[in-house]
Amino acid sequence: AQRVTQPEKLLSVFKGAPVELKCNYSYSGSPELFWYVQYSRQRLQLLLRHISRESIKGFTADLNKGETSFHLKKPFAQEEDSAMYYCALIPLGGTSYGKLTFGQGTILTVHP
C-alpha cells in the first residue's frame, strides 16, 4: 500500500524568505506525484504535478526516487502563498488506478 507523509503540520516564514514544504512517500512501484493547494474558503486545486515539470506561481518540486521525496520549494515566499498544501500520489499501473493518496497537509503562513 502507498503512503504519503508531510512531517510539518505548520510552517511559518517571512515574506521574501525561501520556503520548502516536505513530502515523503512510500510505494514499491512508480508513482505520479502531485501538490494540491487550498486557499482560505476555496476548493482544493492542483498546484503542480511531477510529470508536467512546470513551475506554477514560482513553486517547483523535484522527485527524488532515492530518497522517495517530492518536496515543494519556492525561493521567495509571498503573503498570498499562505494556504494549506497537500502532497498526493497516484500509483502508475496495478489496481490502485485513480486512487489519490494524500498526506495530512501542511499549513503555510507567510508573514509580512
Place this chain on the structure above:
Amino acid sequence: ETGVTQSPTHLIKTRGQQVTLRCSSQSGHNTVSWYQQALGQGPQFIFQYYREEENGRGNFPPRFSGLQFPNYSSELNVNALELDDSALYLCASSFFRGGADTQYFGPGTRLTVL
C-alpha cells in the same frame, strides 16, 4: 468551462439515517472520484466511477455506495450513518486516459451526524 459542483453544501443527519450527496463533473470529464476528509486530515479515497461502474474502491464499508449517471454526474450514498461519518465529502472529476489523470475537485459537502 463549468467546474465541479456539489450539493448540498451542508447537511445535518442523525445516527442511523441515510444520506445522498450529489456531484456534477466538470464539462468534458467522464470519471468521478469521491473522498472523505475528516477534520485535520487529508482526503481519503472512497471510490471512483467510470462508465457508470465502480472503478476502484478504498477502505470503506459497503454502506458507502455510489452511482454514476449517463451524463457523468454521480451520487454518494451512505446508509446507517455513524458519528464518525461526520466529515467533508469531496467529489473530483477527471478525463480517463488510462494513466494518472489529474483530478479536479468540487467545493465539498459538509456532513454532520448527530
